[in-house]
Amino acid sequence: MKETMRGLNQGNIQNLNRSLLLNLLRREKVCARTALAEHSGLKQATVTHIINDFMNWNLVKEVGLLTGVKGRRSIAISLNTEDLAVAGIRIARQNFSVGLFNLYGEAVMIRRTSIKHGQNAREIMDMVFHAMDKMIRQFPDKKILALGLAIPGPYNRVKGRISVVTEVEGWADIPLKDEFMEHYKIPVIIEEHANAAALAQFWYSKETNNTDVLVYVAFAQGIGAGIVNNGALLTGSTGAAGEIGHTTIDIHGPRCSCGNYGCLEGYCSSITFVKKLNEAFGKKDELTFSDAVLLVRKKDPTAVKLYMEMCDYLSIGIINVINSFNPRAIVIGDEMAHVNPTLMLERVISNVQKRVVPQTMETTSIRLSSYKQDSMVYGAAIIAINDIFQNPAYYFDPEQDPQGTDGTLHSHFRNVRFSL
Ligand SMILES: [Zn+2]
Structure with a gap:
């Protein structure tokens, strides 16, 4: 029978409380047990019990003394950043980044590698493994708990594969989750890259409450959106929600690789931008994205005009997002957003104000984006950390909880160490 509704038993409640305390520790960085009880509303005894588990698991550490408001000194707790880490990988169309991060989502190391035009998905995968393996070998003392992977196309979580990536061949044939799990023997969490970045933005956002909707719009080599609602990603039934790049903005437009016609990302991606700029200057693919950025920054009128055109199309996508999700915050990021952020924001806000109901705009x-181009490699790390925080027993005490959030049996990973 398909389980559609389930009650909360003791184990679930304990997990929720553990998750709550981990997120408080993440937010506060260093915190005493009394403060954790105060912030969480949990009884002191419950907090003590959970922190004891965390200490036994080496997930948190006591890091000295804190002085409270009445001058009382209490023991400070923090997440164990020395020994524990997660791996984050972001694969984009023209480059990929690999990184190691602590449990606060702070980078230990990030490396970015370019992808040459025409390289297929299999070749890219080999390069990614090579770069990640090399980095892991540099930190032999770190225990890597999970790997987060942010990818550029709609990710079908049922099949464990990317559905489609415009411009790169072969992704749909690769069982990503299986291959990464097989190689690293740790849980692998995969999200479409805008989803990963949306969760990262939500984690660090000061303007949104837990109940608010935040939408991250990736303005890059494609256009995607990640939607966070009630503190969790709205992924859709199979993981393909938020694919605004494949919403039609012209029914008579050109055919897209997804099968649809006149898709948004065909009009305003960085790839389209460079293509149009080459056309405008009568060049044959000689100008690169870096050249395009320089031209806009030097205020070249043709380049600026084209960039504004891209921002106009993006605005239409954003207006559709606002009307669909009524978000509190829209965060625009990735490489196209950073070409000239001031111009881009002015243009988008002005377009949106002209076309969205004023009452809706008042609260949006x-x-x-607060990160630069590579926000999504942070996002990749954060989806991994989020998975650990949602179900720490799965990672640290598999006898207590052998089944993870995605239903993968922990027995796959028990007692397995890296052997690269
Ligand atoms: Zn499309």
Whole structure:
């Protein structure tokens, strides 16, 4: 029978409380048990019990003394950043990044590698493994708990594969989750890259409450959106929600590789931008994205005009997002957003204000991503950390909880160490 509704038993409640305390520790960085009880509303005894588990698991550490408001000194707790880490990988169309991160989502190391035009998915996968393996070998003392992977196309979580990536051949044939799990023997969490970045933005956002909707819009080599609702990603039934790049903005437009016609990303991606710029200057693919960025920054009128055109199309996508999800915050990021953030934001906000119902606009803020181009490699790390925080027993005490959030049996990973 398909389980559609389930009650909360003691184990689930304990997991929720553990998750709550881990997220408080993440937010506060260093915190005493009394403060954790105060912030969480949990009884002191419950907090003590859970922190004891965390200490036994080496998930948190006591890091000295904190002085409270009445001058009382209490023991400070923090997440164990010395020994524990997660791996984050972001694969984009023209480059990929690999990184190691602590449990606060702070980078230990990030490396970015370019992808040459025409390289297929299999070749890219080999390069990714090579770069990640090399980095892991540099930190032999770190225990890597999970791997987060942010990918550029709609990810079908049922099949464990990317559905389609415009511009790169072969992704749909690769069982990503299986291959990464096989190689690293740790849980692998995969999200479409805008989803990963949306969760990262939500984690660090000061303007949104837990109940708010935040939408991250990736303005890059494709256009995607990640939607966070009630603190969790809205992924859709199979993981393909938020694919605004494949919403039609012209029914008579050109055919897209997804099968649809006149898709948004065909009009305003960085790839389209470079293509149009080459056309405008009568060049044959000689100008690169870096050249395009320089031209806009030097205020070349043709380049600026084209960039504004891209921003106009993006605005239409954002207006559709606002009307669909009524978000509190829209965060625009990735490489196209950072070409000239001031111009981009001014243009988008002005377009949106002209076309969205004023009452809706009053409660919606539109801003630039707080990370630069590589926000999604942080996002990749955060989806991994989020998985650990949602179900720490799965990672640290498999006898207590052998089944993870995605239903993967922990027995796959028990007592397995890296052997690269
Ligand atoms: Zn499409």
